Amino acid sequence: MASCSNYEQIQRLMVASRAVAEPAEAHGTLAGALCATGAYRFDDWLAEILPEGAAPGAAAMPTLRELYDATRAALHGSDMQFELLMPGDEAPIEQRTEALTLWCNGFVYGLGTSGAADPERLPGDAGEIVRDLAQIMRAGVDERAGLEANEAALAELVEFVRVGVQVVFEELGPARAPAPPPPGVSVH
Numbered sequence: 001m002a003s004c005s006n007y008e009q010i011q012r013l014m015v016a017s018r019a020v021a022e023p024a025e026a027h028g029t030l031a032g033a034l035c036a037t038g039a040y041r042f043d044d045w046l047a048e049i050l051p052e053g054a055a056p057g058a059a060a061m062p063t064l065r066e067l068y069d070a071t072r073a074a075l076h077g078s079d080m081q082f083e084l085l086m087p088g089d090e091a092p093i094e095q096r097t098e099a100l101t102l103w104c105n106g107f108v109y110g111l112g113t114s115g116a117a118d119p120e121r122l123p124g125d126a127g128e129i130v131r132d133l134a135q136i137m138r139a140g141v142d143e144r145a146g147l148e149a150n151e152a153a154l155a156e157l158v159e160f161v162r163v164g165v166q167v168v169f170e171e172l173g174p175a176r177a178p179a180p181p182p183p184g185v186s187v188h
Helices: 004-016 023-036 042-049 060-076 093-113 126-136 147-171
Strands: none
Touching: 004 023, 004 060, 023 042, 023 060, 023 093, 023 147, 042 060, 060 147, 093 126, 093 147, 126 147
8 A cells, every 4th residue: 555655745746647636535536436346447547536638647657556556455455454545644633634534525426436325225334434434524623622632533533434444345345246147148
């Protein structure tokens, strides 16, 4: 998985490519779409995050491809190594909180564009998790609480989202599987 230290590099590359989303939101879109459909390709993701007809710059292509591949591998992996693409801890808490809200927005968008938009129709805990992510999209820094309390709350939300995405991925597994051919039809 791309490390959080790559956030600034990815942000620079996406700006240079005229991306229409922030890196956190773009990564959330990717994760949501990968949860909903096994047929989501790298080119599909680029079409979502870049202006119509635009291609990433030559410098951005390998980094975005690596992010796509690492995200796909982490979701499919059995070792719970999926991570959200977020600014590092050195970034102001307001920036990290906004990135989390954008990430959740992107995730819900990615699910929706891939056919899994209605939380009421999602299996198991997936619907409740998606409803919770919609609530997290409205998160903000509590000016009345101290920095330590805000840091703890943000860390808790990031971990909830990280684990929740993995649960959604698992529960939508049967929906991602290709449909078997109808009886009596042979596949060659």
